[in-house]
Amino acid sequence: MVADIGALPKIVVTDLDGTFLSPDGSVSKINSDAVAQARRAGITFLVATGRAPRGLDPIRQMPGPNPVSVTSNGAILYDTADDSILQAVTIDxxxxxxxxxxxxxxxxxxxxxxxxxxxxxxxxxxxxxxxxxxxxxxxxxxxxxxxxxxxxxxxxxxxxxxxxxxxxxxxxxxxxxxxxxxxxxxxxxxxxxxxAPGVSKASMLDRYCAELGVRPEEVAAFGDMPNDLEMLQWAGHAYAMADCHDSLLGTATVIGSNADSAVGRTITSWLS
CATH class of the missing domain: 3.30.1240.10 (Hypothetical Protein, Haloacid Dehalogenase-like Hydrolase; Chain: A; domain 2)
Structure with a gap:
């Protein structure tokens, strides 16, 4: 199911494993093409993942500019292009x-x-x-x-x-x-x-989007697991994968699976 999004978001942010990445850990052509199409439409593409910065190779291999990424469940804001940590929230x-x-x-x-x-x-x-x-x-x-x-x-x-x-x-x-x-x-x-207390994908996204002048209601987010819950509650447009964790049900519009490249198909549906 894909809901009518209305006005296009300024930012699309997606989880990786179980969401944007295919089951084999790769980026499908459908998803890659959808990101390129979104960028041409002026939409910023971001990643928000539980992975550490060293686990971002699938994103680095995508054509086009490497995005800033929220990694380690929101503890790190990472510049994938420069291979540098922009912000980090450590644990006492x-x-x-x-x-x-x-x-x-x-x-x-x-x-x-x-x-x-x-x-x-x-x-x-x-x-x-x-x-x-x-x-x-x-x-x-x-x-x-x-x-x-x-x-x-x-x-x-x-x-x-x-x-x-x-x-x-x-x-x-x-x-x-x-x-x-x-x-x-x-x-x-x-x-x-x-x-650390209060750290989530949503907390770092909120901070970064505020720097860009983007409001939560101008963000579309995709996820599938409990570490995505706060992000989906924060974003103005929330999408959960078909086999998502039960904690996400009722919070987001349920779409297809990562095996079907549902993130890319959803983005393309907006732009069509």
């Missing part, structure tokens, strides 16, 4: 240390990692998609030692037996308002993404 190490100790006591089996922008620090038991030895810049150690290593923007909390929803239900009361808890993992193990 003392607060993180307290949260780590409380979660370890409350939930048996949790492991931790720390997203630092261009580098990931992790406990030896933390599961990564690829072997740590194959990923330059990664370091391992005990969580309470790593938390003091250098500034970081995201605390990752993993559990190999609980789902992300179950882990969130158990972790959120423990963390409280000390940090912001969300998740975007659709895997068979629990992974939470924890940021």
């Amino acid at each position: 190490p003392a607060v993180a240390q307290s949260v780590i100790m409380d979660l370890t006591e409350a939930i048996d089996g949790v492991t931790f990692a720390f997203e630092q922008g261009h580098r990931l620090a992790l406990e030896p038991a933390y599961r990564t998609w690829d072997p740590v030895d194959d990923q330059p810049g990664m370091i391992t150690g005990k969580a309470l030692d790593l938390v003091r290593d250098r500034p970081f923007v995201k605390l990752l909390v993993q559990h190999k037996e609980l789902t992300a929803d179950d882990l969130a239900a158990r972790a959120e009361p423990v963390v409280g308002d000390r940090l912001t808890v969300t998740h975007s993992a659709a895997s068979n193990f629990g992974l939470l993404e924890v940021s």
